[in-house]
Amino acid sequence: MNVTIVDYKSGNISSVINSFKEVAKDKVTIGVTSDLNKIKSSDKVVLPGQGSFKSCVDALNKIKGLTDTLNEFAIANKKPLLGICVGLQMFADIGYEETETKGLGWISGKVSKIDNQNGKFKLPHIGWNQINIVKDSKIFKDIENNSHMYFVHSYEFVPEDKNVISATTDYSSNIVCSVEKENIFGTQFHPEKSDRIGLKIIDNFINL
Amino acid sequence: MLKNRIIPCLDVKNGRVVKGINFVSLKDAGDPVEQAEIYSDGGADEICFLDITASNENRDTIYDVVEKTSKKCFVPLTVGGGVRSIEDINKLLNCGADKVSINTAAVENPKVVIDSSKKFGSQCIVVAIDAKKNGDKWEVFTHGGRNNSGIDALEYAEQMEKNGAGELLVTSMDRDGTQVGYDIDLMSKISSKVNIPVIASGGVGNLDHLVDGIKLGKASAVLAASIFHYGKHSVKEAKDYLDSKGIPVRI
Numbered sequence: 422m423n424v425t426i427v428d429y430k431s432g433n434i435s436s437v438i439n440s441f442k443e444v445a446k447d448k449v450t451i452g453v454t455s456d457l458n459k460i461k462s463s464d465k466v467v468l469p470g471q472g473s474f475k476s477c478v479d480a481l482n483k484i485k486g487l488t489d490t491l492n493e494f495a496i497a498n499k500k501p502l503l504g505i506c507v508g509l510q511m512f513a514d515i516g517y518e519e520t521e522t523k524g525l526g527w528i529s530g531k532v533s534k535i536d537n538q539n540g541k542f543k544l545p546h547i548g549w550n551q552i553n554i555v556k557d558s559k560i561f562k563d564i565e566n567n568s569h570m571y572f573v574h575s576y577e578f579v580p581e582d583k584n585v586i587s588a589t590t591d592y593s594s595n596i597v598c599s600v601e602k603e604n605i606f607g608t609q610f611h612p613e614k615s616d617r618i619g620l621k622i623i624d625n626f627i628n629l
Numbered sequence: 630m631l632k633n634r635i636i637p638c639l640d641v642k643n644g645r646v647v648k649g650i651n652f653v654s655l656k657d658a659g660d661p662v663e664q665a666e667i668y669s670d671g672g673a674d675e676i677c678f679l680d681i682t683a684s685n686e687n688r689d690t691i692y693d694v695v696e697k698t699s700k701k702c703f704v705p706l707t708v709g710g711g712v713r714s715i716e717d718i719n720k721l722l723n724c725g726a727d728k729v730s731i732n733t734a735a736v737e738n739p740k741v742v743i744d745s746s747k748k749f750g751s752q753c754i755v756v757a758i759d760a761k762k763n764g765d766k767w768e769v770f771t772h773g774g775r776n777n778s779g780i781d782a783l784e785y786a787e788q789m790e791k792n793g794a795g796e797l798l799v800t801s802m803d804r805d806g807t808q809v810g811y812d813i814d815l816m817s818k819i820s821s822k823v824n825i826p827v828i829a830s831g832g833v834g835n836l837d838h839l840v841d842g843i844k845l846g847k848a849s850a851v852l853a854a855s856i857f858h859y860g861k862h863s864v865k866e867a868k869d870y871l872d873s874k875g876i877p878v879r880i
Binding site: 433435436439440442443471537543544545546547548550551569571572592614616617620 | 630631632633634669674699700703704705722723724725726727747748749750751752753795796824825826849850879
C-alpha cells in the first residue's frame with residue numbers, strides 16, 4: 422500500500438511526513454509529492470495545510486491539474502483522503518480568511534473566524550484541548566473520548582450537514598474538530614503533533 | 630477546555646545541551662535529542678530549543694539536532710536563537726521545527742515577522758521579547774540581552790501581534806536565572822494587552838512559580854529550564870502540581 426502526502430508548497434509539512442513515516446515503518450510506502458500521476462495511483466492521500474485558507478487554496482490552484490486530480494481521487498473514485506488543519510478547512514465551499522475564497526466544495530459549509538467573545542478567548546486557539554467524539558469515526562478506533570489533541574488555528578469549519586461531524590472541541594463554543602463523510606476524513610487538530618494518541622489516529626487512517 | 634502548557638527549554642550550544650537533565654540513565658547527557666525525548670515522554674506539551682551557539686561556523690549544528698529530534702518527538706518543537714531571516718526560518722521548518730522564535734531580528738527588522746507570518750502562517754512565528762524594567766516600564770533588549778533598544782515592551786508586544794506573531798515568548802531579564810519567580814506584573818500587563826497567547830519565561834525556581842505565572846501572570850503557557858535540570862523536578866511532577874492547584878493541564 423502507498424499513502425501520498427500532497428506537497429503543494431504551502432507551509433511546513435515536515436512534521437506530517439515524520440509522523441506518517443514513524444507510523445508506517447516499512448509496511449507502508451509514504452510518498453511526498455505534487456506529481457499528479459503519483460497521486461492518482463495512491464491508495465490514500467493526505468492533504469495537509471498551514472497558513473491561511475486563501476494561501477492554501479492559491480497554492481493548490483498554482484499546481485495545474487491538482488484540484489481536478491484530488492476531485493477525481495476523493496469524489497469520483499471515493500478513495501480515502503485525510504485533510505489536516507487547513508487541509509480539512511478546504512473541504513468547505515467557502516472560506517473567509519483574508520478574503521472570501523472558494524474551497525474544494527466537498528463538504529457543504531463555510532470556514533469563518535472563531536468568535537473570541539470580545540477578546541475573552543485568545544486567538545489563535547493554540548495548545549492541547551480535549552475532543553468530544555460525537556460520532557463513531559474509523560479514524561477514532563481505540564481513541565478514548567476526551568483525549569487531548571494539539572490545536573493551532575483561528576478559523577473553524579462550519580458544515581451545513583451536522584451529520585458529518587465526528588468530534589468537537591470546546592473553545593468559546595463547540596468547534597468542529599473532526600469530520601467524516603464517506604471516504605473523506607479531516608481533523609482540525611494536528612494528529613502529527615499530538616503525541617502517541619495522535620500517531621494512533623494516523624495509524625487508523627493508514628489501516629483503513 | 631484548552632489546557633495551559635508546560636514547555637521545558639533546552640539551551641543548545643554547538644549541538645550539545647548546556648546543563649540539561651543529567652539523569653544517571655542518560656547515555657549521553659549532552660545529547661539534545663535524548664533529553665527532548667525524555668521531556669516528551671514525560672508529558673511536555675511542547676519542547677523548546679534555544680540555540681546559544683556563538684560562532685557562525687557552528688551554527689549549522691542546530692539543524693542536525695532539530696532534524697533528529699523531530700523524528701522522535703511528536704509534540705510541537707520550537708527553535709530559537711540566531712534566527713535572522715526568512716531563509717533561517719525556512720531551513721528550521723524544513724528540518725522539522727514547528728515554530729521558530731525570533732528575537733533580535735524582530736526588533737531590527739519588523740519585516741521579518743510580517744513576511745514570515747504571511748509566508749509560513751502566524752502559527753509558527755513566535756516573537757521572543759527580552760524585557761528589563763526601567764522605572765515604571767519595561768524596555769526591550771536584543772542580542773541575548775546585551776543591547777537596550779529603548780523600545781517600550783508593552784507597545785512592542787502590541788505591534789508584534791499586529792505584525793503577525795502567533796505567540797509571544799516573554800522573558801523578564803531581571804528575573805532570568807534568579808529562580809525567584811516570573812515577573813508577574815510584566816506577564817499580566819502584556820497578556821492583557823494582546824489577544825495572542827503569552828508564554829512566560831525567566832525566573833522559575835519552584836513549582837509554585839509556574840502556578841503564579843498562569844494564575845497571576847495570565848500566561849497561556851509557562852516555559853522553564855533550570856527546574857527541570859539535573860532532575861530537580863520532572864515535567865510530570867510539575868503537571869501534577871498544577872493540576873492539584875486547579876490549573877487545567879494535559880495529564
